[in-house]
Amino acid sequence: MISEQRIFQAYYTKSEPIVSYMVDLLDLDGTESIFEPCAGDGVFIDPILDKYQNIKIDAFELNENACDTLKSKYQDLENISIKQTDTLTDLDLEFLCSMGGKYDAVIANPPYGAWRNTIDRATLKKRFNGFYAKESYSLFLYRSIESLNEGGKLVFIIPDTYLNLNMHKDIRKYILSNTKIKEIALFPSSYFPGVNFGYANLSIIALEKSSDYKLNLENTFRIIKDYKSVEELGNEKIKHLTKLNIQQKNVLKNDGYIFLTNTNPSVSDCIRQAKTSIGEVCDCATGFYSGNDKDRLKVLSKEIRNSKRYDEVDKEKITYDCSSRPLDGIENEQIYVPIVKGGNVRYYKADNWFMEWSSDIVSFYKKDKKARYQNSSYYFRKGIAVPMVSSSSITGAIIENRLFDQSIVGIFPKKESLIHYFLAFFNSPTCNKLIRTINPSTNNSSNYIKRIPFIQPSIEQEDTITENIKQIIEQVKVSGDYEIELETENNKMIAELYGF
Ligand SMILES: C[S@@+](CC[C@H](N)C(=O)[O-])C[C@H]1O[C@@H](n2cnc3c(N)ncnc32)[C@H](O)[C@@H]1O
Known part of the structure; x- marks a missing residue:
């Protein structure tokens, strides 16, 4: 039998350093309207409310039990709206996105590799313009970027496979063309309590929606890696961290729009400038x-x-x-x-x-x-x-x-x-x-x-x-x-x- 945790991919972000780094990246001032597309038990909602009691948050959650818990937890707060729904197929959200989005900020730890049957996958693929639907986190990312208004900010914690795998080529192009990436932190999945994929590392990506394609191409973002512990996330001053400054137009020039994160620039340059390939x-x-x-x-x-x-x-x-x-x-x-x-x-x-x-x-x-x-x-x-x-x-x-x-x-x-x-x-x-x-x-x-x-x-x-x-x-x-x-x-x- 597949457990409820497996079906909903309900691995909650029980790590204070991860949560506070992510909330800080949103750089809120309390006037925003926020969307949490897969709220779980509200790990991101709580610290935001601690700072700004009256901030407006719309939270979606598919699991009925988790949703009931959220509803009773926030029942006295009018500014928090909880909806039991599937974020990927929710029609109101789809409509809102088609109108250009409305949120100032989105924060999420979406399900990774979420379990869906094949019919579902086919429907999803159609709905998401042919985006690869086997790994659902990229669909949450796509839908969430769409839900932002111009200049709206997004922070997601997801596996780092979208940076390089062929199957995520379309989402790379979409992000590079429609947003300004602020930073991407790369770290081992073992930093995340209870999860260790082995196959991939985790990443926290922060970006801003922007319809100015030209400006997006000129935008430079940072990749930060070589952390030694989870507490180092968000700590700018640590010397041993590797920080790479990369311009979006250079990523778009790479074959398959892959993000080259090797610290040795001669390796990345060699790949970028190659005249002939093994193929x-x-x-x-x-x-x-x-x-x-x-x-x-x-x-x-x-x-x-x-x-x-x-x-x-x-x-x-x-x-x-x-x-x-x-x-x-x-x-x-x-x-x-x-x-x-x-x-x-x-x-x-x-x-x-x-x-x-x-x-x-x-x-x-x-x-x-x-x-x-x-x-x-x-x-x-x-x-x-x-x-x-x-x-x-x-x-x-x-x-x-x-x-x-x-x-x-x-x-x-x-x-x-x-x-x-x-x-x-x-x-x-x-x-x-x-x-x-x-x-x-x-x-x-x-x-x-x-x-x-x-x-x-x-x-x-x-x-x-x-x-x-x-x-x-x-x-x-x-x-x-x-x-x-x-x-x-x-x-x-x-x-x-x-x-x-
Ligand atoms: C990885 S957990 C993260 C929960 C919480 N945001 C956190 O970081 O602790 C993903 C959550 O998304 C919910 N979920 C899974 N599929 C969903 C869907 N299609 N729409 C909305 N929520 C979904 C799960 O029930 C689970 O609570």
Whole structure:
């Protein structure tokens, strides 16, 4: 059963430093009309009332119980209006927004990743001009900005994924074009009592609605990060905080309007000014899924990590040499082919996993709804396997005459002679800095990989790196390890090429 807390995403802001920092950012004088779109138990309403008893606040809350509690809590206050409603579909609010908004200030901790069924999502997407509706916080943000009058202020606490993820491209453009951002504070989600997403950090964004597009482009805002504790929020004087001043028009110039928050300006500049990207010099594709790995995927031996659920492969039935690229499956008895799976291993992965690949089963994969026989033109080709998720640094391993699964982004250089260079690149700290600036989460999906800038190495650099990589691969094949000096030399050359 899904708990009420999960359904309503009712994680209340029980942190005094967060609440007071957010209220201070609104810079109220007591004359404002305020909107709280997901009021919970009123954590933001109380401190505002403490300062300005007569200030006008409209509070929305979907959960009936929470709403009843709010109503009785504020029953004696005429200036506080409580409405039980869904903020995202409330018709009065929608109307008010279509008329240009009326509030002077909005403050909220909206639900993140709120649970909604798919019909709901489709309706929402329509209602919000095609904005991505799976993650509802961006819809709360959009609706709340709309509800402000010209010059009205907004402060939200939300995950930081809207700054970089592809799916939030539209909301980025909307914010950059229709508001003046004041500041964005970035900090770990563990500062928020009871919540730790792991996948993302939290952010507090403060902005002002503005219809003057030209002025908005010229506006400079601050990104503040590297906090050491929650108490440091809002404390301007702390020396170790990183403060980046960024102009909105520069963010709008970035591919996908992403906010580049890397402190090293040469990394951000390199991404912004890149003439060529990985997507132009390599094909990037996600791999195969059988639809039922438990039955179709086999492991070489039970000693392999995470192999508990899988049966051992019959070694007599393996086709190791797939250079004939059997895209329609194998006719003879050797029906298992090597497959590269996720897991961060550098340079070369031993053949530990095998996929059932008889011609009958391959025709089944092609039709089955659960299976993904996708991007097959890349199967069994020479390329680089980059796991979709990297725990610490991005890694790459060579794929040759093998299948690769859907947890892998296969990278296939258009110029095959560059394959060893790219293998060094995808294991280098330089590449890691680039991808983590493009997308700070641990996700390396092909959309992000494609955006990494490509700088052509000189012939000498290419030759030295290629030789080093060939040696590394040979050493790994024989002993499972490699001489670190070879890698260090490669990394140094790549760092020189990119300037970091
Ligand atoms: C993350 S909690 C935050 C509550 C409070 N503002 C705070 O910071 O403690 C989100 C609140 O939004 C409410 N909520 C969820 N979906 C909503 C919706 N569609 N419309 C209005 N409120 C909603 C939940 O019931 C919950 O109380």
